Amino acid sequence: MFDFSIVTTWIDTFLKTYLPEFWVYAIEFVVVGLLVLTVYAVLALVLIYVERKICAFFQCRLGPNRVGLFGVLQPIADMFKILLKEIIPINHVDKFLFYLAPFLVIVASFLSFGALPFGKGLHIIDFNIGIFYILAVSSLGILGILLAGWSSNNKFSMIGAMRSGAQLISYELSAGLSLLTIVVLSGSLQLSTIVESQADGWFIFKGHIPAAIAFLIYLIAGHAETNRGPFDLPEAESELTAGYHTEYSGIQFGFFYLSEYLNMFIIAGIAATVFLGGWMPLHIPGLDGFNQIMDYIPSIFWFFGKTFFLVFLSLWVRWTFPRLRIDQLLNLEWKYLLPLNMVNLLLMVAIVLLGLHF
Template sequence: MALFLTISFSSIATGIHTWLAGTMQNEMLVKITEMAIAGISLLLFLVPLCFFLGYMERKVAAFMQIRLGPNRVGPKGSLQIVADTIKLLLKEGLTPTASDKFLFNLAPMIVVVTSMLVMAPIAFAKDFQIWDLSIGVLYVSSVSSIAVIGILMAGWSSYNKYSLLGAMRSGAQIVSYELSVGLSLISIVILTGSLRMSDIVMSQENGWWIFKGHIPVLISFVIFVIASTAEINRAPFDLAEAEQELTAGFHTEYSGMKFAMFLLAEYINLFVVSAIGATLFLGGWMPFHIGHWEAFNHIMDFIPSSLWFFGKTFAIIFIIMQFRWTFPRLRVDQLLTLEWKYLLPISMVNVLFVTVMAIMGWHF
């Protein structure tokens, strides 16, 4: 087990590449095969992940609501979500007659593909990263902004007034909250001096930013969690689907597999924002280190880096889930008030503080 975890991802990738290059003479074929391998392995990771998140959400909700949750299919109901997926797969995918069929079918794909693209620069463990590009943080915030178009498209093309209202709401919401997310990410970028994910993780070798950065980083972490909950359209910011108001908002008309895609995208997004929060504020795969306590740091290093990463990510996921099962939903104007009157000014001032802190070197 330990041996397996110490094999770095890049060495596996190089091994596969040399083997493929050896067997196939054609350079193009090698590239295509590698792309296919990367895509399939990502899918093989994502689908079980989404199953787990779906199961986790149900169980968390159930325990908070003094229920048992799914407990029929599989041990402790763990296969319930698989059964549900099979049900969704077998269901008829309805397309409303009056809808714009091309866009109606395109929208869920855009949403899913976008959320998968954002996975690229995330470091899952030590040396385990799909694409360590130099502007990782900027890439994440840029690519995730495409998702809103998928939602707008879904709402528009459904030929349904509820969908349209939901799409309008989510458009206003995502565009606004992107600012706060961006600003809270920037505060870490300022402290690190790099947009590269691996640099950001390495900079937390002697302590995570949430501890090193005093109160300003704590504030930006809180703002990040709130604003990214809004970014991924989860309660209490789920105005785009707002069951009690708009029945299901932008995906009212979707059924079967197309609906499942929205669900898939929601869980991938949930994982992605939590992973980014964990990477930027809680040190990603970096074990818990305290300054110069060598012995303590050494013990912490024994815990595999992937465990650290997933532990932190799921802690954030749990918080976001608890939000969903605790709070009432905001109204559309209050949503924008929260962003423009509270989160944005605070995070702007906060960035100023962080900058001063970074220049003066007041962090550890």
């Protein structure tokens, strides 16, 4: 399997032979930053296209099919449209917070995007507290949403932001606990170690019952954290016009839009990394021939394949279920998911202590 770290270390040593260390790092930071930004934007366009197409198929329509072949250029046209739009200044908003909020949302999304392992050796920051870091920065986004709602001076935005706050605080618990279940199994918080230790079977198979339950709970909680699907109360368009981003226009709205789609990808990416082995191919212990064939598929395809499968699951859920009421939403989390999660964590601890996992 191709290891991308060969390329990156070669560039690193090449630069170090000609430049002092400070400039090497400066260049590398800029290049990596630009690459992340580009991948982020391109992925957002792809996700918007996929979302619109799949949404259309679920509703017996064809979706965008006029701009380019099968409408593939539609999101690019939309991007130019949103870039050319006027940013409308709103009277009586809290100017500083109002303009800060979209940046907070998108920065939180960038930070967690940077920590994902995209392939073998394609990992930008590999902390030894990777999962903790991702959980911490991905919940920074709620700050931006709350600020957006608060500073807009609009009752709909305010209600949307408050709902979003209640929702994120609740579901962050479930997401954290279900990831913790896997941390118990793997014994590490570092994402690279977690992926490496799934070489002889993904954690969802190794941890069997508790891992599968944790996987489902993580998908539900993650879906709720992205403010989509049946959990889209913060932006419920039929009651709150657009919720916390009602007053935003142009590229500021674009930031919210972009980060919503990328958060969906990030949640799917974390779920794929932690439960489905990330870039690790499907290995079955004992079947060496099969494992070798699987190794020929590049790691980046494995990661994106798994992630897009989970994105599809999220879209499927989104276009199936009606929106929950706020009390139903909180009931689901506090009365069902959280107790189940805690029992599940105990079960996982028992299984690991007794050595019942594979």
